Amino acid sequence: MAADRKQRTKKVVVSYTASAGHIGRNPGRPKKLARQQELGILSILPPTKTLCPATPSTELDPHYPHPYWHVHCQVGSAAKMAQLIKAEASAHTPSAPFGVEINQLQSDNAAVAFSRINAPDLVFLSLNKGGTTNITPEARAQVSNAIKYLIASRLVKFLYHAAGNGTRDEEADVYTLCRRAANTLTHLSLELSFCDKKALLAYLCSQAAAGLVSLELKSNTSLQTPLVNAFKAGKLPNLRSLSLDLPPSKTNVTTLVAALRMRYNAGHSNALQIELKNEISDALRAEATAIAVTFVEYCAMRF
Structure with missing residues (x-):
């Protein structure tokens, strides 16, 4: 009986040994969780x-008809996005130019x-320019559905950075929005998968793109064919700035x-x-200089 009691009260000691790689380290929050928490704070x-x-402020920046309210x-x-646009569109009497970012x-x-x-x-209008990750397919589809109904006929500058795998229909909605502002759109910045090269070429060769002064394109795919064909056809007559965030291996500068x-x-x-790049x-x-073309060093901060 005494022996059983002694056995039951015997102190149990459990020891842990940390590997050399983890001694003194605090793994902290996983990056994904930290990002979700950060976005949660920013969203409120x-x-x-x-x-x-x-x-x-510079020669190649957009010229707006009047000072505008930037939301x-x-x-x-x-x-x-739709809520902000509708609210600002009805906030001023008389109406006043505005932007949403x-x-x-x-x-x-x-x-x-x-x-x-x-x-x-x-x-x-600027969408996701500060985004640090690919937007979800759901978010991309919802934005596409919204801009399908957006009539912004005096849009001067449009930025839409939607990294990830998009669809042809979603890209078509982007070009439709641009075409609706054919008489005013001068600055365009797009980050898409550009899965429909023919649709991109059709837009670049259209009268709706003739007023573009600045064009920025970012993708992991080659845009050589639509760009080269547009320039060969003498399109984009007012273009003064072209920024390409593309893989160097997929851009033949000599052909361009x-x-x-x-x-x-x-x-x-x-x-x-x-x-x-x-x-x-x-x-x-030297060959480019002879036709008034200047190459400048790529700046990652542009995108």
Whole structure:
């Protein structure tokens, strides 16, 4: 009996040995969880609103018809975008130009039925330019559905960065929005999968793209064919700045310069600044200079 009691009260000692790689380390929160928590905090911040000047700070910046109200939201969805646009469109009497910017796009928790969004005074729209990760397929589809109904006929600058695998229909909705602002759109920045190269070429060759002064394209795929064919056809006559965030292996600069020469010979002799990741030889730079084309060092901060 005494022996059993002694056995029951015997102290049990459990020891743990940390591996050398984990001694003194605090793994902290997983990166995915940390990002979700950060976005959760940012999503409750109210939008900010500032008055921006119409006059650009540099020659190649957009020229707006009047000073405009810039509404900035850190985190938002397609429904949030539509809400901000509708609210600002009816906030001023008389009406006033305005812009909407959402840094990080997220999907809506429930399906949203969009209707026509009339925004004739929307001059600036930026979606997901500050996004650090690919947007979800749900968020991309919801944004596509929203811009399908967005009528922004006086849009001057449009930025939409939707990294990840998109669809042809979603890209078609982007080009439709751009075509609706054919008379005013001068600055366009797109990050897409560009799965429909023919649709991109059709837009670049259309009259709706003729007014573009600045074009920024970012993708992991080659855009050589649509760009070269557009330049060979003498399109994009007013383009002054072209920024390409593309894999160097998928861009043949010699072929690009040859196409730009054809554009130059078509009478489009305005100076054109091109930013890309490729190494440019001195001989090719000299050839480009002869047709008013200047290559500048790629700047990752642009995108």
